[in-house]
Amino acid sequence: MKVLVAVKRVIDYNIKVRVKSDQSGVDLANVKMAMNPFCEIAVEEAVRLKEKGVADEVIVVSIGPKVAQEQIRTAMALGADRGILVETDEPLESLAIAKLLTKVVEVEQPGLVILGKQSIDADNNQTGQMLGALAGMSQGTFASEINVSENSVEVTREIDGGLQTLSLNLPAIITTDLRLNEPRYASLPNIMKAKRKPLDVKTPADFGVNVISGLKTLLVESPQERSAGVLVGSVSELVEKLKNEAKVI
Amino acid sequence: MSILVIAEHDNGSLKDETLNTVTAAVQIGGNVDLLIAGENCNAVAEQAAKISGVNRVLVADHAVYAHQLAENISLLVSELAVDYSHVLAPATTNGKNFMPRVAATLDVSQISEITAVVSADTFKRPIYAGNAIATVQSTDKVKVITVRATGFDAAVCDGSATIESLDKATDAGLSSFVKEELAQSDRPGLTSAKVIISGGRGMGNSSNFSLLEQVADKLGAAVGASRAAVDAGYAPNDMQVGQTGKIVAPDLYIAVGISGAIQHLAGMKDSKVIVAINKDEEAPIFQVADFGLVDDLFDAVPELANSL
């Protein structure tokens, strides 16, 4: 079985983002970029499936600028076998990404597609589900455990208030949550080996996909800073205000 | 304009997030219909009919919707959606699960987790974990939207909508339910709790955290800790709220003996209401607290537990 993993290049999770003064977006100049943490978990899960003998090939795909090759190489250093970059300098919306991934799925015919549940930049949490709809596949989002058998995969999902387990027909889409696994470190020899693994570069035009989006970002602002409220004189006054004014207890 | 809101429920009762989502729909303007897809969910429909602002409650009652399987629900919703200008669902794990499938099926974008309605086609939503707020405009024929509950007040329940049952049931046949384990603990997890009480280095030692637990028990709250308290060994690392711990946004966050370093604020500043209890009136936590109490926590916290 082939496993396809989609990864995204995003601002490193340790970097404090800063809104540009012209409010056109977030300042990314000379800022450290990295693989989206949820995508790293997806890569790790796929590599573990290969190590268990469930998967025989792990293909990693990214859609983004040329430098997103770095993240594909990282995925290959972690154990993916080959990479595909769909190169575009346009920032694409989830729907366009899902359409492109659908085409990759058509070509590669994977048994499982594993994606991060969301990227830490746009925080959309859409791509995996959209791909599921477009490719007519079942989905197990927010996975914290997966068990693959002959024709199905059992996925434990982190839902509000607990865990839900579903059985999905293969081929299926999995999106990863934090507790699915702890990704390994890439070793130096594997980083060097990854430089020689095959990496195919395509463009959206190669797939004949229209990437125009119905969404337009008009403005990006810093969140409103909180301001100091009132000082209360006693516990009873505090309780009274929480009950009657803020209505939170 | 007409808006379809998908209700969040567990077949037995309606979940609160639905009320906040209806408020968002009312702000967009137009007729609001509410869809309840589930199995044996009459009680939910009765409840939902009382939400003011709702015109009709549509009920799809069938075994295929019992467990909110995304493949099945999304087929139903996308079929209904063509008659609406907007489709809204709460940004719960359930709403997040099926709504993008609806959007993709309709060949439109989804606008995730809106926190404000600017106009019928323009919305605000947090990006970069809430460190930036984007204003986005949609030109799609149907606007598919998930709604962050904390961004909107709950709709009041003094209405009387009509209830209509839908005779629709499609099984995509792609997935099936195996089991569900809902957390049985009396105390909710930090990231899902509606109320959190956290202690800082001011707690003095780990056994004093039991003072917080007494309040937490009364409020059904989770107990958290600041990095300083964790480093001092007063609390385990999985209780840590902050930049290097968990990012939380409950309705009520009570910070006890926490000075309020920016590293802690980064993890809780999106809480709806923040209360600070600290004996140092210069503590930075008071700069972000809605309600501050300058007092010795060893007096104030037991008194708080007793008065709840």
Place this chain on the structure above:
Amino acid sequence: MQREAMEFDVVIVGAGPAGLSAACRLMQQAQVNDQELMVCVVEKGSEVGAHILSGAVFEPRALNELFPDWEEQGLALGEKVSADEIYLFKDEQKATKIPNCMVPSTMHNEGNYVISLGNLTRWLAEKAESLGVEIFPGFAAAEILYREDGAVKGIATGDMGVDENGQPKDSYMPGMELHAKYTLFAEGCRGHLGKELISRFNLDSDSDPQHYGLGIKELWDIDPAKHKPGLVIHGAGWPLGKNAAGGSFLYHAENNQVVLGLITDLSYENPYLSPFDEMQRMKHQSVFKQYLDGGKRVSYGARAIAKGGFNSLPKMSFAGGLLIGCDAGTLNFAKIKGSHTAMKSGMIAADTLIGVLASGDAGGQDLTQFAEDFKCSWLNEELQCSRNFGPAMHKFGMVFGGVFNYLDQNCFKGKLPFTLHDLKPDFAQLKPASECHKIVYPKPDGVFSFDKLSSVFLSNTHHAEDQPCHLKLQDATIPLAHNLVLFDEPAQRFCPAGVYEIVEDEQHNKAFQINSQNCVHCKTCDIKDPSQNITWVTPEGAGGPNYPNM
């Protein structure tokens, strides 16, 4: 678990200006000579540039030699210096501008650039990689490996995935041994391996003790109307005044940004001094405030500076390797510049090495040839001419030292026939707290000045949770039993990142707490601890600050 090993011709520790210049030069020369060469660079930062922090006004002399066509190759270096201003500050309000003709010639900056050194190293890394160098960011050289004959054999990278008690976690990955014919150590000021080498090979037996400063820097977005691209401002006097030597700076960089900071000489005596708080209050000086008013702080960081210069320069070669750049101490303090000198030292090292390797050398020799090559370079001449600058400031104070330096640099061009020495190491300068006045710093106003933790927040500092503390105490009792009693534990104040705290519990029992996750890798604790009890070692690779444009 057994460590794996990889073999290279040259291993370079640290992807800063010295290490990357050496790497580039090695590959350039190898291409010219049609020589096969395997060169790798390990870097503890999460990416190249992540741990680089410098002023920086950059003198392009070495870069012009390394890449004469850097401009055509697409390097946008920064803003060309448009004007130099030097002030003597008396207090928050009063400032005297020193006429240009009275300024030591080394402090003139025509032809120089206001740059981000981090971004220059990012460019150099791209060049090095395209020349065939293997660069591994996120891998810290944790240990020096020696051959049986005592020569340096290479380095080992640190183990990853070890918990705070030293036990392997699920993610455990043992370090790698990187063996090389020659290893270049380019860790920057007070490198922890460099420190070991200097002591093991007695490299400093013929030199003065190294002297240090602590540079604390911020990056601000300012009102475009106030931005004067290329304006370079230096200041002396207030706020450090008599408490410490040092100086302030504010440079107008690109994109409506200014960089500003304060260098506090770590030879200060009063244990109550806090370089961080001095830097925060410095911004209230009217000369600086005029530009910052209406602006917003973007980034923060700190790094120690090796400023002893020529007299403190140790022997730079030893069996199996070389010490280059600020790891040795090639900074020219008279110019307050170390980037071009670090680059040049790396290039000289490469030139020495390429010849040795071409002759089929098996490695492990003490490359005494390097000292000869160094001596014949402009770098040696430049450092020698500036040798009296720092000691003069120490010996004669700022005013008379300044006069001396003016005469020395402008009239005698550094060729006076005598050398001033400064023999007391910085850590030994602290006086007991009882003999010193307590310094009361103003509270940060949240507009121009800020507290430590909100500053560290802007350095994007991160260390993986649950790992061994990388700030090692030789004797865990010293902080409370000795340093606290005698010096009111100065680590609480000299650390610019709030790593060290004295905490008290309910019963007023005191404890010395190390918040190692805040560490910005400046190395000041390793330098200034009066008991020399703190040893800085590398944390898990990729830990530390993530500076964007510093």
